[in-house]
Amino acid sequence: MASAASQNRHPQAKRKPDHTTFLTLDRQNDAINPSKARPHYPELAKLSAPHVESFNSLFGYGGASSGLLDRAVLDIGKRTVFDGRTGESNRNKLEMWLSNVSVGKPVLEGGSGMLSNQLFPGECRERGISYKGMMQCRLNWRVNDGPVTTEVKSLGKLPVMVRSVRCNLDGKSPRDLIKHREDGEEFGGYFVSNGIERLVRLLIVPRRNHATALIRSSFQNRGPTYSQFGVAIRCVRLDQTSQTVTMHYCTDGALTLRFSYRKSEYMVPVLLVLRALCEASDRELFERLTMGQSTNTFLTDRVELLLRSFRRYAVHTRKQCLSYLGSKFAVMMDSPEDHYEEDVGAEFLKRVVLVHLDDNKDKFDMLIFMMQKLYALVAGECASDNPDSPQHQEILLPGHLYLSIMKEKMGDWLGAIKTQIQLDLRMKPAQVDFADKKYMSKVFLKTTGAADIGRKMEYFLATGNLVSNTGLDLQQTSGYTIVAEKLNFYRYISHFRSVHRGSFFAELKTTTVRKLLPESWGFLCPVHTPDGSPCGLLNHLSHTCRIVVDKVDVAKVPALVASLGVGQMSGLGARVRLDANGVPDEDRMDVDGEASDGDADELDALDPEIEAERRNDVTVSVQLDGKVIGWCSAALALKVAQRLRHWKITRARPVPLDLEIGYVPPTRGGQYPGLFLFSTPARMMRPVKYLVNGEKDMVGPFEQVYMDIACLKEDIVPGVTTHIEESPTNVLSVVANLTPFSDHNQSPRNMYQCQMGKQSMGTPAHNLPHRTDNKLYRLQTGQTPVVRPKLHDAYGLDGYPNGMNAVVCVISYTGYDMEDASILNKSAHERGYGHGTVYKSEFIDLAAKRRKGEPVTVHFGLSVGGEEDGEVPTTKAGNILDFLDWDGLPIIGRRLTQGDPLYATVDDVSGKVTVVPYKSMEDAYVDEVRLIGTDTGDQELQKIHIKFRIPRPPIIGDKFSSRHGQKGVISQKWPTVDMPFSETGIVPDVIINPHAFPSRMTIGMFVESLAGKSGALHGRSQEATPWSFLEGDGESAADYFGEELKEAGFNYHGNEAMYSGITGGEFKADIYIGVVYYQRLRHMVSDKYQVRTTGPVHNVTQQPIKGRKRAGGIRFGEMERDSLLAHGVSFLLQDRLMNCSDYSQSWCCSQCGSLVGVESAAGQGKAICRTCGDSKGVEVIAVPYVFRYLVSELVGMGVKLKLTVR
């Protein structure tokens, strides 16, 4: 039975899944006998892969046991301190560095007699603590290059990602997961911070190691002569930290490199850097830059100018350049005092300039390339690259960001030690002795705050704020983490798939960044983005989009490229354009077309064909991950690209599948040409089918722009198309895919559904009794949709129902369904349709009220010592023992109304019992009371968690929606007898108005209705994947389901003759009726209604206060007042704005017109005007209280306000 069921579910191997059944028995079997081996829904588990895998890469990268963490620690380098005074001789040198950073799995510490000290995320959630593991490192130091001393230091407890390699749930099967109080399908990817699940957002950052040409007017503000042209490159080190460098073109012909280091900006002449990188003469530089284009006077003039103007620096050799750089950047680099300027210069080049490359020659080549690209941009030969296009973007992965923060904090710690020593040297130099272990440990002790990396990471996760000295090459300081709300499962999934453009762009006034670009096809979902302020900035990955995380082995690629005839760099000799004759025959591939001799007739340039051919001869660079690995003609580059792609798919040569082969052909004024290969992590990749052999190819957004990928079979152009989409639905995100027949809808409706699907009450999780979320929505009577796309099964969403199938009638009936309101069948409601529950919870920590170190004096309980016969305090609610037990805790299952006792505490010292009431206005049941101990479990109870259950049956005013962006509120609940009915006795559950359709054009809902009806009649599930039906007569979805309905004896078009429930008469028109899946949205009147007659008023103005929670009123504002005035309803005006607001009676002196000058004369029972000195003119008038307030404020300013009383 079990094996049969699993075969059914993992059908890829044997047979196609049967989409006509609901697979109910399989699911039941999975629930009763969870798998001991693999996840039930592998597709679902993949959704959090970018998060989990990137975190895992910290601990293991490229198959090696050493991960990115080790590389980061290595890259932190050494900190050096000298004792004594500057200039003194015989100073002692202390070098410190870190090594062997390790992170352990989360454990409970200090307890004795525990069966296991493993800490699981479930416990953290229930106890409201963080899920973290011990982090340790070795702190090494040596004095005067002597022997190394090592000490193991704790770096605090590091928050650990759930289901990562450092999580205790790593590799657990569904059965084990359930044992550890998780969902069987738990896929992790988040951190538990104070009991709350938080995850690090995926962010869009510029594509790494690729020079992008930019035209920005803001570049002109960088300094005098700066132009708008620039070429930027975001270089990423092996440990995934980055350093962006921008090359600027100045109008005086100079080129400068701009970078920011520790949040300050610096500019360096490019030539200085070039010369410091390699010994190169002016001639060599000239030839490398111009590459034999001696006729291009634009270029030669500029290069000449550049070389000439560099003379003024008077640095000629490489050494001189390095020293010059060193002298300028020694302070910025905080370099050791014993370093020579030359060393500092070399260190500068290593740490700042093109950090993705190790070799200076590679850096030199890349800088040359950037200069060429910049000159081409200035000359207008190439266009600027669009930084908003996914072509030039990649994803900042949570693990990588996490690591870079950790790296910085570890560096800061070393820096703190250094600062502490320097402080000691200044304040009490006698004590400083590097050789003295005691002194060193004293210093370490003083810097333990900086050593607690774990606490800093926890702060980062809990707040999403980036506290950084360097800025980490990022554009924002906050908003990096979000709560993984389990409002329902759709919303939960979406968190892991969402990609944000960065909060910097949210404030941008232009909308260009929000545009949906064709380049994002297949990578970012065009449908799934919220409307409103984050529209277009918060996107979601398409469901097949994968993010490369692990190392891609490209060691063989340069050799393979060379074998195809791409010229290699050797020495710094002049790089004359490589024409076809330049490559030895045996290395060459057949390149079509004869090479032209370059000096062709001027007129030829006008002929587009000749021009295009000439373009094929342009020499382009071949780059692998931002390293120039060769040069060749464009025609050859194209061939190389094609051959590489063929190899990568057929696996004929060691070309990895995740290699991105972006061939940019030479064009007139288009993107700068070249062959760009990418193998680095953090790139988006997606699968498409290679037409040649039908195998899977992974395609990235850079190469996709220049590829010919057909969407459907009909789109294939022979000889052009190389790939085809696996399925057109691959472009949609998970949630967008779940809209049935979304291809029939007007597009904004699908966007609305993506929002509403995420707001509906559903099944957030299976481990509800072990969750302590603040607020949780649950649909009691969820159902699997009759009509659902294939992916619904692949993602196992039947485990998380999000709505219910409703018989929906499209009819205008009794008028209560006007304006998007819908009528609910009262009897359906009574049978459970749409019943929901809200869970709210509260942590009560008695320790929070106590100061640290004080003894425990307050306990939960109703009597001192816990006897069960003490005197019970009386409450308004009646016998307190009806609500609480002697332990002071509420009784489970008890219904609470406002003011009822919730829990009681007793103070040892005073013996006083404090009963704390239940405060919410809404009645609730006590669902769970959780007693929370400490890690060790040997402390007395001081913390509890109470979960309240609030039943929320649907009531008038609650919001419902179909899956087609058709939302509405319930306006009336009609009993069955009053509802219209069909000849077969079917009574609709929901009535909606036909006017909801013409303007919104949600044809998908009609189709779903048809499909649902026939599915219900035939007892099968209906496949509703978008783009699975053709258009046209006889092939459309309507025809397909029409035939099915006909077969069941119903009208082809889904209409039925219906009768009025009230009169029994047949309706004049036939009615469209079918089965549609309805979602109950979380917006409920119970959370929103606001009523007030009298109540609390504001202290100063005596006007009603605002706020629903405080029983305040709704503001009757100026515009409302205007409309009453316009209406002439003065009595209402008087009532609202005076009598029901701040009506007050006041004395007023009719003689002098004073309002506040009248005061009551003591003991005389009358009032006297202080200005007039008598009570003759004093009268009582009705004024708004605020007016009195205004008058007294004016008095305070010395302004008299005089009333005329008539």
Added chain:
Amino acid sequence: MNIDHHSGLSFTEAGGPQIAIKEVTPTTVTFVLSNTDLSVANALRRVMIAEVPTIAIDLVDFELNTTVLADEFIAHRLGLIPIISHQAVHLNYRHECTCSPYCEECSVLFSLDVSCQSENAMSVYSTHLVSSSPAVQPYVDPANEKGVLIAKLRKGQQLHVKAIARKGTGKEHAKWAPCTGVAFEYDPHNKLRHTTYWHEEDARKEWPLSAKAVEEPAPRDDEPFDYKAKPERFYFTVESTGALPPTTIVTQALDVLMRKLAEVHRVLGGIAEAQGEPVVQPTYNL
């Protein structure tokens, strides 16, 4: 009142409404009501759904509930269990009874006390309910002898409730409705043109004929439209929840209908008497 199962219902007055029963199964009855007005037919339909009294669990006292399901959720499920309601006629409605909170006159007590001792999950069915009255039992469908599933228990979980079943009608809550659905139809050939069949080309091709169409002669194409005609034959199918046999639902519905009419008659008679007008005795007896 007098029902002849062979020829249908015969009222004392000849030419009055007639019922011809077509088919009776344990859960359904199909009949044709004729010789009466649409309003009467619809009234019968409405009464069958909403006003035939049955018994259903209305109040649940939870003594112990350690299942995963919330109290109110189990209570709701218990309420929806169909209970054989022949005794409903002998019970008082809650508002008719002076007792507090309930008594034997107005309620039947059910108790459910289950706990799971086995390693496997235990299913609690409506057959686990123990009634205080042997004549009032949960309805059990012959195809499903265990009854309705109420909850599932894991080892160590317990459910102990006292459920009070009361008499009520579908008007108040759907759980008291004796029928799951009432099919109602007249004029299968649309001779009266009460409705218009929307069609793309040919309404006759696109619209399936009702099963009841064989009962009436199809109109000829050249038949003139009789705009004075009124619906006369009403085709009913009543499906029971099991609380009452379908035929009983019909007879009790008729009974309720007649009581209502009698009440109108009685009140009007009282007024007539007070005004000194002659009182007409009812022609039917209850």
